[in-house]
Amino acid sequence: MLIRKLLRDIAENKMAYLACVIVIIIGLMTYTAMQMARDNLFIARDQFYEEFHLADGFARVKAIPFTQVEKLQEIPGIDLVQGRLVQDVRVINLDQDKNIYLRLISLADHRPYQLNGVKLLQGSFPGDYERGILPADKFFTAHRLSLGSTISVIIEGKKIDLKITGTGQSPEYVYAIRDMGNIFPDPQTFEVAYIPYGVMESLFNYKGMVNDITFTLKPGYKFEDVEQELKTELEKYGLESLVARKDQASNAMLAEELKGLAKTSTSVPILFLSIAAIILYIMLKRLVESQRGQIGTLMAFGYRPVEILRHYLAYGLLVGLAGGILGGLLGTALSIYMTRMYQDFFSLPDLAGRFSLKYFLAGIFLAVGFSLAAAFQGAKSILTLRPVEALRPPVPVFSKKSWLEIIPGFRAIFTVPGRMAIRNMVRNKGRSFFTFIGIIFTFSTMASIWSMYSMMDIMVLDQFTKVQKYDLKIAFNRPLPLNEVVRELQNNGGIKRVEPLLEAPVTLKNRHLSVEVMALGLMPDAELYTPVDTHGKQIQIPGEGMLLSEQVARKLNAKAGDELRLESIWAKESPVYVHVVAIIPQYLGTNVYMNQEALLKLLQQGQVATAALIAMDKEKIPALKVKYSTSKYISTLEERQQIIDLYNNLMGSSKQMLWIMVLLAAFAGFAIVYNSSIITLSERKRELASLRVLGMRPGEVLEVIAVEQWFIGMLGILAGIPLAYAINKGIASSMSSDLYSLPAITTPPALLLALLGTMLAIWLAQRWVARKVASLDLVDVLKERE
Amino acid sequence: MDLILKARNLTKYYQMGEVRVEALKDVSFDIFPGEFIVVLGPSGSGKSTLLNLIGGMDVASSGEIYYRDKPLHNAPEKVLTGYRRDAVGFVFQFYNLMPNLTAYENVMLAVEIAKKPLPAVEMLEQVGLADRADHFPAQLSGGEQQRVAIARAVAKNPEILLCDEPTGALDSSTGIQVLKVLKDFNRHYKKTVIIITHNAAIAQIADRIFYLKDGRLDRIVNVTNPVSPEEVSW
DSSP: OHHHHHHHHHHHTHHHHHHHHHHHHHHHHHHHHHHHHHHHHHHHHHHHHHHHTOOSEEEEEEEEEHHHHHHGGGSTTEEEEEEEOEEEEEEOSSOTTSOEEEEEEEEOSSOSSOTTOOEEEEEOOOOTTSOEEEEBHHHHHHTTOOTTOEEEEEETTEEEEEEEOEEEEOGGGSSOOSSTTOOSOOTTTEEEEEEEHHHHHHHHTOTTEEEEEEEEEOTTOOHHHHHHHHHHHHHTTOOOEEEEGGGSHHHHHHHHHHHHHHHHHHHHHHHHHHHHHHHHHHHHHHHHHHTHHHHHHHHHTTOOHHHHHHHHHHHHHHHHHHHHHHHHHHHHHHHHHHHHHHHHHOOOTTOOOOOOHHHHHHHHHHHHHHHHHHHHHHHGGGGGOOHHHHHSOOOOOOOOOOGGGGSTTHHHHSOHHHHHHHHHHHHSHHHHHHHHHHHHHHHHHHHHHHHHHHHHHHHHHIIIIIIBOOSEEEEEEEEEEHHHHHHHHHTSTTEEEEEEEEEEEEEEEETTEEEEEEEEEEOTTOSSBOOBOTTSOBOOOOSSSEEEEHHHHHHHTOOTTOEEEEEOTTOSSSOEEEEEEEEEOOSBSOEEEEEHHHHHHHHTOOSEEEEEEEEEOGGGHHHHHHHHTTOTTEEEEEEHHHHHHHHHHHHHHHHHHHHHHHHHHHHHHHHHHHHHHHHHHHHTHHHHHHHHHTTOOHHHHHHHHHHHHHHHHHHHHHHHHHHHHHHHHHHHHHHOOSSBOOOOOOOHHHHHHHHHHHHHHHHHHHHHHHHHHHTOOHHHHHHSOO | OOOSEEEEEEEEEEEETTEEEEEEEEEEEEEOTTOEEEEEOOTTSSHHHHHHHHTTSSOOSEEEEEETTEEOTTOOHHHHHHHHHHTEEEEOTTOOOOTTSOHHHHHHHHHTTOSSOOOHHHHHHHTTOGGGTTOOGGGSOHHHHHHHHHHHHHHTOOSEEEEESTTTTSOHHHHHHHHHHHHHHHHHHOOEEEEEESOGGGGGGOSEEEEEETTEEEEEEEOSSOOOGGGOOO
16 A cells, blocks of 8 residues: 555656656666767777787888898797888879878788788778779768779879779777877778788889888787887888887777776766755655654554655655666667767777666666665654654744844845745755755856867867968978978969978987977967967967977976977987977877977978968969879878868767756756755645735745745855866866867856856746646645644 | 553653653553543643553653553563554544545555454445545545544454544534444454543543543543443533
């Protein structure tokens, strides 16, 4: 019979319980979805890496004969070494508006054990000397290509046609970005493609040579164990980079994503489950209080306290089960959606959405556990209640004026119902506190999410409107004489300004700390590339010394005035020393900056540049691109607007997620305020009905409840402001990586929006309660015995 | 004959701040199985306190009380719960029905925890409410609600039926109906019924009347010729 009582009790207050269940569903949904998506990613990654042998280390050199590559196997710790050719080329026959690049990677001829093997997804591998190409599937799809069609690329200034024989994917380019400077993959403009070694060798003129080495380590060896010897060995072949698997771009990005997913998949659900637990706790505490008489009756005719407690725990159990099961099911559906989203970013052939009973059950356990704990906290007073006490109505609380009313003028602000509300609030400290917590949560979540919105905008916009102001950047294949390049480019139509840029890969060391980074040599009067400080003010490039971006400074634990050791394959003499002038913010990418002259002098190089920055008429850009697209001196043409578009595009989907989070936060706020109001309403039904009988309108009666909620709400919002700042700091530092950093910014518009959002949640909750107030049956309520 | 309840020098006081209120002083009595007792006294005479002690809802400050030789005065809450569960049926002045359970379900609530329950439907028939079994308390009149409460108390088949002002909230004719049900139970099942009331008229139907005054058991009167409930009037 108690079960029926339970079900009817719940039915009577279905909105309140529903709100609680929904909050649990949200928590559980995020939990199962993220856990399952994470597992899917893990499984797909491990399987792919394992099956297609991702290498443990990657080295890039200018050129090294095959015969020498094999010798590297003699280095202790190195297991297997394989050489190959890797070269970025421009594609010219696809989308004319875009600069499209393919990274050509040579396919080894029939080695039994292929490092970074290629999984054939469509068609077939090209024959050994066939001018065939196997682009990544994403590139193939993005450009709506078909098997047998031709891709034209520029190699050594010549147009070469390559026939598509199929598509393939290797574990090395699961997340295909050109270099660490790009955060997001864009299969429209960059992907990898595989081509027979024999073809590539002759096209690029690398007779019997390779320029890229990958290797695996013997069990028990670490990358660091072989790094030094390998470096020494490869330096004579013009070593350009040597990275471990963990720093390899694609793998690093994937690992970063998995790490983030693991973090959020526990914190977000716990947050929502805690909110649900709070709601349930308040509700059950109130239920037990209001059913004191019923509890007393049950005790009087012999129900054991434990049996009664079990009855009230069943409310929690039911809510937990409902939320857990529904949340688990919805979470599974969401995980499939999320996995599909990940497929857009990560090319993992085995990535598929799977249902995991483990997380489904774990989720239900979690939900039920939280709910039972909350219910127990709310109902445990039964255990100590004696039947006589239970049957007696609770001793009226000694009501005095609240401490708030001591404040001079305070009374004058509120009407009599308002004063009732304030006293009620002070009296029910526990419940007021939880409402307060709920509001803080709602407000600060909204504020930080909206701030994140601006953070992302600032990250991109600052970089591309304040720092990188060029319209077009032309990067060269090799350093070119500075003055000639500028002169050549200036002779084109529509050019407003040309600035040479020097980009030199360097290794900076501060004691035992070291970092590999791109040093940018800027002209002292540069206008097209101008680093800015936190306030967006342009920073003067010093004549001597170096500016470090915050990330680099952090990694080197360096501060202004420190002297760093600099090594570079470009330097005639290595190492050299350079001192730090200042630390500056950089949101996108990580660089260090120097005066161009000073950098050239440091490297003992003549007047050369590796790229040119150009400001020009937008209409003239296509013509310029056509003119230089086949030039053998030019490696890439980068249009700033395209990059901005790409970022905005990609951030669009992140922003959608943010909106969902905002809605969830608003709902949690609504649920808490609604529940807390409903409780006040049922507790004070008699009082409120009496007010109605006295002639007050429903709106005036509602005020008794509303003033309380608004007052707590405003306090919560105030307390939420510093919390929002703290959360943003946390988000900024936890989301910042080697590749980019988010500015920790809490903007006034974000605070304002959060304020409005929170107020809307409170207001909506009040509207629902208002309907209940209006439908109070006065006769019935007053007839009821207290 | 074995006693069903035995009380010796029962005393109960409440500490209210600095004031000690003596609710019950030195009360002693014996009650036999199958007796119909009315405890009569004005408000404040200690009636409810006595009921709470007899019903195992509260423990005495001093003195002794036994149910069939088992002490209740020093029994732990667990034992008292068992006593209430198996031996006592309560009828309250304000019925105390579960508002969201029907009449039948309210009775079943008691049946479910009883060792030798009586059939719920039969009990509702006995109180004349078989046709109202599916109604919720709010759909029943006061008298009907009290009869459901009695059915609920009786359905457990308790040794003692304890009634706290069972007619207090009812008009006289409904009250008489309720008394009739109680009397029938007493006769039919040979179970002890103890009614606590301030209504002297009711006392006429009892076998014995306990007069309470200022927390003391003033006197006990044996009624030689108890009247039937129908003859009572107030």
